[in-house]
Amino acid sequence: xxxxxxxxxxxxxxRPRLLRGLSWLVLRQHRTTLICLAALAVLGSLWIxxxxxxxxxLLDTAGWPEQDVALPVVGQQYSYLxxxxxxxxxxxxxxxxxxxxxxxSEQGTAQLVTTQSVTRRxxxxxxxxxxxxxxxxxxxxxxxxxxxxxxxxxSVLSDQWMDGTVFDNTGPVLPALALFLTAAGVTIGALLxxxxxxxxxxxxxxxxxxxxxxxxxEYLAPARRLTYPLDEELxxxxxxAYELDSWIATADGQLYGWGTCVEATEKxxxxxxxxxxxxxxxxxxxxxxxxxxxxxxxxxILLAGTALLTAFVLWRSSRRxx
Amino acid sequence: xxxxxxxxxxxxxxxxxxxxxxxxxRRGWALRDCSFRLPAGRICGLVGPNxxxxxxxxGMTTRQxxxxxxxxxxxxxxxxxxxxxxxxxxxxxxKPLFKRFTVAExxxxxxxxxxxxxxxxxxxxxxxxxxxxxxxxxxxxxGQRTRVAFALAFGKRPDLLLLDEPMSDLDxxxxxxxxxxxxxxxxxxGTTVVMSSHMLTELEDMCxxxxxxxxxxxxxxxxxxxxxxxxxxxxxxxRDGRLPAGLDGHTVIExxxxxxxxxxxxxxxxxxxxxxxxxxxxxxxxxxAHLRSPDAPPLYTPGARVGAEGTRTA
Numbered sequence: 001x002x003x004x005x006x007x008x009x010x011x012x013x014x015r016p017r018l019l020r021g022l023s024w025l026v027l028r029q030h031r032t033t034l035i036c037l038a039a040l041a042v043l044g045s046l047w048i049x050x051x052x053x054x055x056x057x058l059l060d061t062a063g064w065p066e067q068d069v070a071l072p073v074v075g076q077q078y079s080y081l082x083x084x085x086x087x088x089x090x091x092x093x094x095x096x097x098x099x100x101x102x103x104x105s106e107q108g109t110a111q112l113v114t115t116q117s118v119t120r121r122x123x124x125x126x127x128x129x130x131x132x133x134x135x136x137x138x139x140x141x142x143x144x145x146x147x148x149x150x151x152x153x154x155s156v157l158s159d160q161w162m163d164g165t166v167f168d169n170t171g172p173v174l175p176a177l178a179l180f181l182t183a184a185g186v187t188i189g190a191l192l193x194x195x196x197x198x199x200x201x202x203x204x205x206x207x208x209x210x211x212x213x214x215x216x217x218e219y220l221a222p223a224r225r226l227t228y229p230l231d232e233e234l235x236x237x238x239x240x241a242y243e244l245d246s247w248i249a250t251a252d253g254q255l256y257g258w259g260t261c262v263e264a265t266e267k268x269x270x271x272x273x274x275x276x277x278x279x280x281x282x283x284x285x286x287x288x289x290x291x292x293x294x295x296x297x298x299x300x301i302l303l304a305g306t307a308l309l310t311a312f313v314l315w316r317s318s319r320r321x322x
Numbered sequence: 323x324x325x326x327x328x329x330x331x332x333x334x335x336x337x338x339x340x341x342x343x344x345x346x347x348r349r350g351w352a353l354r355d356c357s358f359r360l361p362a363g364r365i366c367g368l369v370g371p372n373x374x375x376x377x378x379x380x381g382m383t384t385r386q387x388x389x390x391x392x393x394x395x396x397x398x399x400x401x402x403x404x405x406x407x408x409x410x411x412x413x414x415x416x417k418p419l420f421k422r423f424t425v426a427e428x429x430x431x432x433x434x435x436x437x438x439x440x441x442x443x444x445x446x447x448x449x450x451x452x453x454x455x456x457x458x459x460x461x462x463x464x465g466q467r468t469r470v471a472f473a474l475a476f477g478k479r480p481d482l483l484l485l486d487e488p489m490s491d492l493d494x495x496x497x498x499x500x501x502x503x504x505x506x507x508x509x510x511x512g513t514t515v516v517m518s519s520h521m522l523t524e525l526e527d528m529c530x531x532x533x534x535x536x537x538x539x540x541x542x543x544x545x546x547x548x549x550x551x552x553x554x555x556x557x558x559x560x561r562d563g564r565l566p567a568g569l570d571g572h573t574v575i576e577x578x579x580x581x582x583x584x585x586x587x588x589x590x591x592x593x594x595x596x597x598x599x600x601x602x603x604x605x606x607x608x609x610x611a612h613l614r615s616p617d618a619p620p621l622y623t624p625g626a627r628v629g630a631e632g633t634r635t636a
Contacts, residue, residue: 021434028427029420108418115384115412116435116478119404321386 022118022126033096034134041138044084048145051077055153064156073156082165085142089178090206092135097185098195098202100131101313105193110321120317128186128310135178143174161291162242164214171292176299176306177213181206183309190313218244218286220294226283230273234281240288247282248273255282336398337362337482337514338383341628343392345378351538352378356392357628358533358543360516362481365508367529367546368518371613374535376518377415380486383516384412396482408437411480415487417471421460425453425470432477444477447503465496472500476507483508485517489524501528522606534609536616544623546605552621553608556586558598568596575618576611587611589621 019027027034055074062069101124104110114120147170150157159165168177184205189198223244228235230248247255261272286294336359343356353375360366368376381387382394385401399406419428425448433439448455451469453462459470468488475483488504489497505528508515516533519525525532532549534542542549553575558566559582565574569588577586587603594600603611612618 024434025431028423028431107421108414108416109420111384111386111412111414112418112420113435115386115407115410115414116432117408117437118435119407320388321381 022123023130025113026126026130030130037096037134037138041141044142045145047081048142048149051081052149052153055149055156059153059156069156071156072158074158078157081146082159082169085146085169085174086165088139088142089174089181090203090210092138092178093181093185093206094199094202096131096135097182098189098198100127100186100189102189102193102195102198105190106195114321120321121314124314124317128183128313131182131186132179132306132310135182136175139175139178143170143172146170146174160242161240161288162217162286164210164217167217167291167295167298168213171295172299173295173302176302179306180302180309181209183306183313184209187309187313190316217294217298218242220297221286221290223284224287224290226285227280228283230278230280232281234283238283238285238287241285242288243283243285245284247284248278249280249282250277251279335362336360337364337396338366338516339395339398339628341393343379343382343394344390345375345382345387346390353382353535353538356540358540358622358626359628360514360531360533361625362397362514363512364531365505365515365529366517366531366533367525368516368533368535369522369525369609369613370518370535370541375538376535377486379535380412380484380516380518383484384410408478409480410482410484411475411478412484413471413475413486413488415490417468419459419467419471419474421458423459424456425459425462426455428459428470428474429477432474436478438479440477440479443479443507444473447473447476447507450503451499464491465493465499468492468496468500469503472503479511480513483513483515485515487518487520489519489521497524504528522609526605532609534612536613539616540620540622541612541616541618542621544621544626548623549621550603550605550608552589552623553603553611554588554590554594555601555603555607556584556588556594556598557601558584558596560584566596566598568594568598573619576615 017024051074058073059065059069062073101110104113110120110123113123150166150170154161154166161167167173181202185198185202188202188205189195192198192201226235226238227249246258248258248260249255256276256278261269261276261278263269263272338358338360340356340358344354345352346354352373356375356379368379370376378387382389383396383401385407394401396406396409399409420431423431429441429444429448432444433441445455448470451466453466453469459467462470468491485504489500492500501524504515507513517525517529526546530546532542532544532546533540556569560566560579563579565577565584565586569586572591572594573589575587575589577584587608588594
């Protein structure tokens, strides 16, 4: 239409523009959030490097792994760190995801942007794209650093690999969980269109999701079962395994509860064992070697959920205004 | 002025064309059976009481509201198509802007998001109001913010400019300044303007086309110059407390009886004769009469009504 060139006076475009169009708009609008998250990623990573260095120093002095060290070797800082990492997906969901669209709906800036020459869908793709990219970058960085620390020293660290503090904070799970919860926050924000309300609902959703996630984590891989003689100890290679259940069993495989023959005296117990014909222990567990597969399965499920929520938000935006 | 109402049959000759347009919310119809045409290059006033459907109509035009039925075209292009977006600009009632952006950044947003952006025009509008370019939008006064919003709208170089109560929150000085700016820019570029307003005087000064809505339906559409002369204000003496029979053949929009006297807004369907006084009403009187009487039959000037396929009998 107009033939006037966009950058008439020379002074205005002295600096070359790296970002254009919607990317510029989205990053300018969320500049403060972006800076905060970048700082969080950098400081968090440095903190992990520092703590890891201290742990190595401590273990070297103690002569580990030739000699045992007195546990716990890590102090309060380790708990703070796992707490920080564990709450990161929720924090991102509540403070980045929930207001992402809700704030623009509430302040009318959604209307401002979508009455320029961009469609709602293009604007949303830009917003969600950058939001997910930033979430992914921050969480992948922190997860990578934490994994790099935890994996070689896991035997001296207090928590087990199946604990949420490890399973959810290492490998691909941390970024995937953060993406899923953030996408849920975005969806809630797009539906409620009010910042405060969507932040509260997102927080409640995060708590509920975390509880459900804790329960369902052990179903991510098929359980393994080991039968070994009653009078033997559990094989040492299973010291890393996560116990799901254990029984005592007869020769033909009939299972009895763990406390079946717990009697007042040893004699009575032995009699009970002989009576029922119990000959072996049965141990049901998840092996540490299954962890990587379980984490990628978890990430796959969470990413599928993220894709579903994102598709819903985009589909809805083409039918209804924001 | 009827000649200007009927441009050639080119599809782009109508800035806005609605056929059987309707929007139903959960509470009921906000707008229904809305059919009209607005020729390009006119300044159109959108008038109606609160809840008449003005914002719904503007919302559908700016793709913020999805029509339940009917169709709406801007310069011949259906509003559902993305290619219509560069052709209109919208200034909402509360003129939302990013509060943390500076004025310069706000204008940059316009240039980043609009293909036909005219930075020189936008900067001229901002500069002529002495708005500091590096001030944050959140720190500006209401008048200055409106000016920035205007700059954003005009920088887009729209063919159709839609304004929802643009002056409502401005002091008289800023209001005057903005109307002057609006008229100057619109006339210079031949922009078609649709503005909703409560201020009837404001409309009388600025608009040469009117779209009157009440109760979700169109009451009047057409040239301001043709709508007013279609009405006559009749003052006379009542017969037995009722209007004289001589008015029966004409459309009485509204009548008021005071003692033995009556005053009626009449749309004559032929020569008016009788022992009463007639006078030409003002635009304001005609508008008020129509707004007060939602049951009066709607009036379209030639050209404002679209073909029968979209208009349903009410």
